[in-house]
Amino acid sequence: MKPLNGKFFVLDFCWCMNFIGVFALILLIISKESEGFHKKLFCASYGVACGPLLGAAFVLPFVSLVFHAFGTMCDLFIHIYPPMLMYTLRWKTDEILKAWPNVFDLNYVVHFFPKTSWGLLGENSIFGNAILLYFLWFIPYLYWIITIGLPRSREQTDKPVYDTVFHGNMRNGLCVFMGNILWKRPIEESKRQVATNDFEWRDLYAYMCLHFFAFLVSLFALAYPCYTSKTLHGILLFLLAVVCSWRGAIRYTYYSTKMYVKTVLEIRDESSTETSSSKRESQGLLGETSPLLV
Numbered sequence: 001m002k003p004l005n006g007k008f009f010v011l012d013f014c015w016c017m018n019f020i021g022v023f024a025l026i027l028l029i030i031s032k033e034s035e036g037f038h039k040k041l042f043c044a045s046y047g048v049a050c051g052p053l054l055g056a057a058f059v060l061p062f063v064s065l066v067f068h069a070f071g072t073m074c075d076l077f078i079h080i081y082p083p084m085l086m087y088t089l090r091w092k093t094d095e096i097l098k099a100w101p102n103v104f105d106l107n108y109v110v111h112f113f114p115k116t117s118w119g120l121l122g123e124n125s126i127f128g129n130a131i132l133l134y135f136l137w138f139i140p141y142l143y144w145i146i147t148i149g150l151p152r153s154r155e156q157t158d159k160p161v162y163d164t165v166f167h168g169n170m171r172n173g174l175c176v177f178m179g180n181i182l183w184k185r186p187i188e189e190s191k192r193q194v195a196t197n198d199f200e201w202r203d204l205y206a207y208m209c210l211h212f213f214a215f216l217v218s219l220f221a222l223a224y225p226c227y228t229s230k231t232l233h234g235i236l237l238f239l240l241a242v243v244c245s246w247r248g249a250i251r252y253t254y255y256s257t258k259m260y261v262k263t264v265l266e267i268r269d270e271s272s273t274e275t276s277s278s279k280r281e282s283q284g285l286l287g288e289t290s291p292l293l294v
Contacts (some may be wrong), residue, residue, distance in 0.1 A: 038108075046227070
């Protein structure tokens, strides 16, 4: 089965936030924006990096330390690099300012939550600016995926069929789970949608709502502890490194043991089948009566 074209994966939230982060660093170097803009940028980056990106690294099983797999290492980098960078910028401020005196100005007075309800998007609020940055991605992305339409059956061969993270997650069990829990959809119908890569619009809307909910939870559960304590921030990064290394170790253990054992057993079974077939053919030839002797 021909795989779908995955180049639009880079439009997903995690990839876009990394592109924005790199652009922001370049912008700080080549231009002098107002202090208010820098503060907003820092607040939004801190919330996103230490919230959803850090949380996704813990939750997503493919974020692992597998050195030979380029795609896997990219997934690891875009999730673990941003919270590590923000740890350096927030808790190693003196060293950063000493090394880059004319680039960074990190002596901001910021708050995690807005001081007033009407100041949700105030420049001192990590929570508010992170939400603002999220919706700057969320609205165009949802419009884009609705406008282009959901990619249909992968049997199309006349033109590339582009994949998205949404479709990949739906095929990996989310379609059956959501269909059963939310819509009471028959499992057979969900499996048919997975096989044809043809999902319902309500699945897309529910998926995006769950995405936003997970974003909010990560701000409270991860970004806020990282903001309040250098120790907690460091512990979370250490645990993340352990988890990613453990996943990589499991993968390499499988490669070096189970995968090769499975391959050897398959070769042995094929060899046994060929040997048995050869014996039956030989016995059949010996048992035949020569036409000359009839």
